[in-house]
Amino acid sequence: MQLKVTVNGQVYEVEVEVEEEQPPALGIFMAGGTFSAPAAAPVNGAAPAGDGEGVRAPLAGTVARIPVEEGQEIEAGTVLVVLEAMKMETEITAPAAGTVGSILVKPGDAVTGGQLLVELG
Template structure:
């Protein structure tokens, strides 16, 4: 019987597998060798990951919540600052990675609820923005 080659992707890793079809139930099992094929890995970026901020809007205010648990590495704005859509507000560290929390709306920072070095859980309030 002929040996056939297959490419199988498991959890994002590509494997080339050789397998032989067995027609008889009593035939001895054949070993299958699986060797990862060369796969291009995505390039690691030195830039922090940008996380969309969890947002709660009420009475013209936008409440920015932490998208994941971590510690506050830096607060890039202060009360009274004007902010644009996409502007970095806070940098969180989670699992040794830096995550930028950005503004989903334009406006003025009404209050900052965290400070550098503080720990936050997911959905903790980071700051409040008054919409422009």
């Protein structure tokens, strides 16, 4: 691109090379549906689950329902917690078969993305 620039009354012709910026990527957005949180992968820099495996919230929201109980035997894909965010429900499912250890939230609790919800045994 050719530009004319005036400095102290002196006109200069300048050639400028312009690089086009890439628009920012929006990333992945999941509206509703089912989400299986990885057991060992911390989300948003959160601390690891500890000694046992745990299921973390993939997004911020409010706990709508908890259809399992501590000590219950579960299969992979069993719904552990239902979160509500922006009037949409997201089912958080078990990544593998096992036993529900501690349930760390209760209906009505506000949770943040990456927060540990359920420990599995």
